[in-house]
Amino acid sequence: MTLRDVRHTDIASYHARIETSRNIADLIVQASGPAIEGHDVKLSCVSDCTLRPSSRIMWKKDGHVIGLSDANRLTDALILRNVWTGDDGEYSCAIEGQKDHPSRTLRIKVMYRPRNISVSVRSEGAILEGHSVILSCLSDAVPPASYKWYRKTGDASSMESLQQFYPITRVTSEHCGHYYCVATNVHGTEKSADVQLDVQYPPKNASISVSPTGDILEGSSVMLTCSSDANPPVHTYTWYKKNVSILQNFSISAVGPEDSGEYYCQALNKHGGMNSTLFHLNVLYPPKWTVGQMALDDHQDDDVTLTCSSDGNPPVETYTWYRKSGDYTTHVGSGNVYRFALTSTTAGFYHCEAANKLGSQNATALEVSLPEERGGA
Known part of the structure; x- marks a missing residue:
């Protein structure tokens, strides 16, 4: 409309109304909030144009029709109740009869706390002292989880790493024990089961103890015990006197002067052996x-x-x-x-x-x- 040679009498409020026989509208899908597992999400089909009362809204997920509003259009919303990962997808709306002019899609990604958490120890074969290992923690979570590794010490736990994959470049017997990881995101936390780090090593710290303690008198009973730290445990202890193998167990019911002397023991497992220091058996009489x-x-x-x-x-x-x-x-x-x-x-x-x-x-x-x-x- 063009007003020419305007006059005082042309002062007024002017309105325009555009009508089209095709009734095409610009539609947008809006969500009521983030999609969190177990919660409801409301999807609204919004237009800047006023739709005819008789218009019905058609909803699609990933290109497939999943719903149609009622005839009197009491609501144009699609409510996803108690959402779960099966509700993930691309959602769009369109006016019935104008399916070739849908809204832009809205991506729904359901978020949830960590779950299905699992841990493992990765190593080439048996875990031998001096080798490298990686403790691995995996979980299913949206958004992705952050991780912490803990080691159990009695009833207490100490944090060892903030990495999902916890590498130990040179394991020792000190690393033996039970470990677990904790996965966390903004929606919650999940703790894994324990995983055992079983480091194997040859015998070490071999030592001899005597029972009973104190003076060893002629005629008394005496037992020498060989102890060692090893994994797997020692399978053979052998006793030596003056470098001559004598027996695997040392116990004498009536000790005599001839039993005095220097002894040592040898501890063996499948990874090697170790000799104890010398022990002097001194029989008094x-x-x-x-x-x-x-x-x-x-x-x-x-x-x-x-x-x-x-x-x-x-x-x-x-x-x-x-x-x-x-x-x-x-x-x-x-x-x-x-x-x-x-x-x-x-x-x-x-x-x-x-x-x-x-x-x-x-x-x-x-x-x-x-x-x-x-x-x-």
Whole structure:
């Protein structure tokens, strides 16, 4: 419309109305909010034009008709109730009879918390000490989850990594244990089951312990135990004394002096072996094999030297000499060597006594007599 030679009388409000026989409208699909699993989502078909009351709205998902508004157009909305991943897709609307002029599509992607979480240990074959491993955590989540790795220590847990794939370049026995991961997004958190990191290694820290503890006395029972840290566990322990293999288990019901010595054990599993440090088994016993000996001076028969020897562990602490004459026995000296001048008053039967803290033993008596008595015999 064109107004020419306008006058004061042309002042007024003017309105225009456009009508088309095809009734084409510009349509837009709008969502009431984000599509979160388990919630309802309302899709509205919106137009800047006023649609005829008799117009009906046709809804499509991924190109397939899924709904048609009622004839009196009480609502143009499509309500997706309790949405789930099956509702994912491209949604559009169109006026019935004008399917060739639909709205632009609206992409619906249902979001949900992490689920179907799984963990695994990736390694080439058995996990051997010094090799590399990767702990892997996978989950299904929209939007994608972030990850944290934890290691269990007794009743507590410590965070080890913020990566979905947790690499350990050189594993050691210290890495053995149970691990789990936690997947998180804005809609929630999910914890995985535990995965065990089983690092295998040859025996280490081999050591020997003795039972009972304390002094080992002759005649008592003794057991030596070999311990080692290994994975898989040690399958064979072998005992050695002076580098000679003796047995796989070391237990003696009545230990004797001959059992004293240096021992070590060897621990073996399929990955190797290790020797323990030396252990000295020290069997204690009172004096034994006590013997007295007599020597006469080659030049003077009246000089006598008596010597006493004995074996004991701990070593003999004291040697004591006694003389028996008739029915009387008297203490005459100390020390493993006893010298005296032979006279009629010193002749008689002599014996020594060897003693340590565990006991004592007497030697067989030696007869010391005057030369004329010896010759007369």
